[in-house]
Amino acid sequence: MRAVYLHGFGLVSSLGANLSEALKSLAAGGKEPQRLNLPGGTDWPCYSIEHSEKDWVRRAKQLIYNAVVEAGLKPEHAQDRNVPLFIASSSLDIGAIESGSSHLSDGFGFAQDVAEWLNWSSEVYLFSSACTSSLQAMLAASSLIGSGNVEEVVVLGIELSNRFSISGFASMQLLSSGKPKPLGAERDGIALGEAVAVMHLSCQPARWRMCGGSNIVDGRDPTGAVPETVARICEQALAVSGLTPSDIGLIKLQAAGSPANDAKELAGMAKVFEVMPPLVSLKSSIGHTLGASGVAEIALLTACLENGVWPQTNYVYDVELGYELSSIKPVAPRYILADILGFGGGHVAVILEDANVQRGINNNGMYP
Amino acid sequence: MKPEIKENLVWKITGRVGHVDGKPPDNWRDLLATRLGQRPRRIGMLAELALYGALDCLDAADEAILPKDAVLRVCSMHGASAVISQVLEQNQTELPMPFSFLQSQSSQLLPALATALKWQGDAAIVMARDRMSLALLAARQAGPNGMLLGWVEESPCSSQWLRLARCAIRPENFTAAKSFGEMISSDVGYWRLGEAGIEISLAQDCKTN
Numbered sequence: 001m002r003a004v005y006l007h008g009f010g011l012v013s014s015l016g017a018n019l020s021e022a023l024k025s026l027a028a029g030g031k032e033p034q035r036l037n038l039p040g041g042t043d044w045p046c047y048s049i050e051h052s053e054k055d056w057v058r059r060a061k062q063l064i065y066n067a068v069v070e071a072g073l074k075p076e077h078a079q080d081r082n083v084p085l086f087i088a089s090s091s092l093d094i095g096a097i098e099s100g101s102s103h104l105s106d107g108f109g110f111a112q113d114v115a116e117w118l119n120w121s122s123e124v125y126l127f128s129s130a131c132t133s134s135l136q137a138m139l140a141a142s143s144l145i146g147s148g149n150v151e152e153v154v155v156l157g158i159e160l161s162n163r164f165s166i167s168g169f170a171s172m173q174l175l176s177s178g179k180p181k182p183l184g185a186e187r188d189g190i191a192l193g194e195a196v197a198v199m200h201l202s203c204q205p206a207r208w209r210m211c212g213g214s215n216i217v218d219g220r221d222p223t224g225a226v227p228e229t230v231a232r233i234c235e236q237a238l239a240v241s242g243l244t245p246s247d248i249g250l251i252k253l254q255a256a257g258s259p260a261n262d263a264k265e266l267a268g269m270a271k272v273f274e275v276m277p278p279l280v281s282l283k284s285s286i287g288h289t290l291g292a293s294g295v296a297e298i299a300l301l302t303a304c305l306e307n308g309v310w311p312q313t314n315y316v317y318d319v320e321l322g323y324e325l326s327s328i329k330p331v332a333p334r335y336i337l338a339d340i341l342g343f344g345g346g347h348v349a350v351i352l353e354d355a356n357v358q359r360g361i362n363n364n365g366m367y368p
Numbered sequence: 369m370k371p372e373i374k375e376n377l378v379w380k381i382t383g384r385v386g387h388v389d390g391k392p393p394d395n396w397r398d399l400l401a402t403r404l405g406q407r408p409r410r411i412g413m414l415a416e417l418a419l420y421g422a423l424d425c426l427d428a429a430d431e432a433i434l435p436k437d438a439v440l441r442v443c444s445m446h447g448a449s450a451v452i453s454q455v456l457e458q459n460q461t462e463l464p465m466p467f468s469f470l471q472s473q474s475s476q477l478l479p480a481l482a483t484a485l486k487w488q489g490d491a492a493i494v495m496a497r498d499r500m501s502l503a504l505l506a507a508r509q510a511g512p513n514g515m516l517l518g519w520v521e522e523s524p525c526s527s528q529w530l531r532l533a534r535c536a537i538r539p540e541n542f543t544a545a546k547s548f549g550e551m552i553s554s555d556v557g558y559w560r561l562g563e564a565g566i567e568i569s570l571a572q573d574c575k576t577n
Contacts, residue, residue, distance in 0.1 A: 129492045215490045215491075220483070222470070229488060
């Protein structure tokens with residue numbers, strides 16, 4: 001298998017129109033979620049993207065185009081090369097259907113629309129396995145490039161404004177009443193967010209290398225994580241990457257602020273990591289962006305690491321969990337494990353290597 | 369760089385369900401209830417259809433459970449559209465019913481399948497307009513224990529499944545598949561990864577080692 005690298009990223013989120021804006025916003029303390037009113041008089045936090053366009057389709061088209069361009073891709077990029085496009089989304093264009101600008105039809109139609117907006121002439125696949133969609137797409141892309149079938153793949157995570165997802169999560173009593181508090185003592189649920197995230201994977205060397213990963217669906221809890229399976233995805237990801245737990249210098253958790261799931265995730269991690277590496281969660285920064293979350297959070301995290309910006313929290317952690325999120329950027333973590341745990345029993349972990357870091361520098365080192 | 373083609377990347381089609389038109393028998397729900405020992409609860413029609421086809425396919429492959437390293441890929445172009453419509457309507461005036469929302473999510477068929485197949489592993493909902501492309505992507509990700517592939521739609525009711533197991537075989541008379549129908553034809557016994565895509569061989573044209 002040949003090496004696979006992460007060549008470029010794009011992210012439009014509640015933090016800003018691109019990664020540069022997101023970092024500025026994070027450095028200034030981040031943003032508060034907006035509130036979305038639902039029928040029945042309830043309102044819920046939602047990390048919405050600020051954008052002047054009101055028409056759902058025109059807004060989606062502009063946001064997607066901007067994210068793709070930020071990742072260093074031009075719309076004509078795929079015209080003369082075989083670059084498969086892997087779209088990952090949970091809610092697809094349900095927001096357009098709600099607003100009356102589209103109608104319920106073939107689920108793949110949205111993926112085709114996106115490909116047309118981008119003039120994408122190569123193959124298009126749609127991953128729609130709820131929250132783990134974009135990491136599943138990343139694993140498939142890595143497999144295609146690694147085996148020499150293609151030179152590059154673009155993964156595009158899209159999760160845009162709709163009431164369908166928020167009302168569904170509200171009906172299941174999974175939403176926080178305010179800003180989510182991952183690993184917090186008073187965590188009371190998750191907050192959803194919008195994102196368009198792009199990851200350009202290629203066989204051409206770049207700073208970030210995709211080492212490997214693991215995807216396991218475990219049906220024992222269709223709406224939550226299973227600690228043993230969290231441990232298994234970490235073990236498998238380490239094994240295929242040729243690494244041991246002590247090589248990991250940073251873990252980007254799912255940690256969305258769920259009372260039960262945060263605890264299950266840490267219980268699973270503790271089975272693998274005798275000494276827990278520094279932990280980070282981005283859910284209180286951009287919300288849970290569902291199908292886009294894996295790629296969106298990796299895009300934001302790598303940008304944070306490259307630019308010395310670190311997300312801050314201002315709440316009390318749950319001492320019973322035994323772990324806290326790192327308040328400072330870890331010193332040069334060479335290997336980073338990122339997981340997403342989802343709806344539908346989905347558990348995915350991937351491991352990235354920062355080629356700028358030499359072996360031996362990281363291993364849980366922190367600035368004093 | 370040329371694609372990495374391993375000599376042993378050959379799969380035998382060991383189970384095949386709904387390969388003619390995908391339409392299950394009229395009493396498929398009764399058959400599923402008999403197979404499970406009870407009627408499935410709260411999972412929705414799409415997941416029930418997936419269960420029916422997947423379990424039938426494993427039976428056809430003479431496997432009691434899906435091996436843990438097999439790859440499971442399911443495609444549903446329309447998803448649970450009836451329930452999605454229902455939830456959209458409920459959303460006009462109130463919060464949806466929790467189980468309606470769950471059933472509207474195609475991904476919920478994955479835990480249902482995992483539970484019924486007594487399996488935990490690499491499963492995903494992936495869609496591609498061209499069914500051959502989807503099969504090709506799955507084949508490129510499949511490991512030693514092969515794959516279980518399903519195409520499921522509520523309307524018209526359809527549940528097509530293939531179980532492919534890796535096998536050691538002398539590759540003879542493989543030709544590029546021209547259509548998905550040809551790939552799943554009952555005459556075809558084997559798939560192989562070629563440079564341009566899936567190659568197929570008739571069942572009688574290969575000799576197992």
